[in-house]
């Protein structure tokens with residue numbers, strides 16, 4: 001699982017520098033961060049719709065699209081999914097309700 005993510009992060013890092021004519025990653029990247037973020041939002045909505053319809057296969061496919069675009073957005077910001085994993089790790093053992101109560105303003 002982590003290997004798949006690591007491989008994909010590496011592919012994205014390399015493909016970002018390709019010609020937009022040859023690579024989807026390069027093409028979307030050339031449109032700017034707003035477009036990457038927009039695409040992530042669209043894919044997330046598609047996951048939600050598939051889930052509401054109870055379509056498991058579609059949820060899997062749309063989740064893959066969403067995760068791929070999330071990795072692209074993180075890469076565009078000089079971040080890695082491992083930064084997100086570290087944040088999740090730091091929350092270990094803390095109830096979501098407790099975390100919410102301790103939150104200042106985000």
Ligand SMILES: N=c1c2ncn([C@@H]3O[C@H](COP(=O)(O)OP(=O)(O)OP(=O)(O)O)[C@@H](O)[C@H]3O)c2ncn1[C@@H]1O[C@H](COP(=O)(O)O)[C@@H](O)[C@H]1O
Pocket residue numbers: 011012015022023024025026064065068
């Ligand atoms: N995992 C993915 C991946 N998942 C989704 N997508 C693309 O994300 C897009 C999702 O958009 P939509 O579903 O809305 O379909 P669309 O109609 O093409 O969307 P528009 O952008 O045209 O609006 C599609 O074009 C998919 O091909 C991906 N494109 C690339 N990868 C990986 O990235 C690697 C490098 O890709 P290139 O940069 O194209 O070489 C590939 O080998 C794959 O491993």
